Amino acid sequence: MKSLIYISLAVNIVVLAPILVLMMMNSPAVDSAWGSFTESRGILMSIYFAIFAISVFLLFFPVPAFVFALLLVQVIYKVTTPLTVGTIGNPVVISNLLIATFFIITLISIYPAVKEQIVN
Template identity: 55%
Template sequence: MKSMIVLSLVLNILVLVPVTYGMATNAAWADQAYGETSPARGILLALYLAILAASCVLLFRPVTAAVAALLAVQIVYKVMTPFTVGSLENPVVLSNLGIAAFHCVTLWLIIAGSGD
């Protein structure tokens, strides 16, 4: 379970560092994937930065309940993206679903191990 927690947090960091950098610097690929700079994209960037910061803190100071809460929120919003975007073809939607699947395994292991 602990190794999966680390892997989920590292996955968040490895994905979110380039994504937040690209969004913050208006990289062409970020504009293509997330749309032009707008208040909505700024709100999404803030959400991503919060998840990135929480993942960094929890990587060095793991609190299992906090990790479970973070992953649960991520799973819910990521699984909702095909419905809110209206497509399964968007690369952000596809990556969200893959990451959600990975985090589901970690969350399941946390829940299964909580009876110990």
């Protein structure tokens, strides 16, 4: 369970760090993946930063219930991305679905510990 927690948090950090840097630089690569800058993309950058910051925090304080909540929210948004974007062929959508698949495995492994925390 703990290794999956650390790997999932590391995935968040490794994926989001370069994306955040490229977003701050207004990189053409970001424009190609997420479209040109709009207020909506600025909001998305804030959400990505929050996920990044919480992931870094949880690397040092890996409370299963907190990790479960973070990953569950991410799975929901990643799995619904094809519906909101309107295609499954977008590279961001594809990577979201692949990451969500791994996060689901982590959620399943964390669930017994989280259930125990809730019951007690």
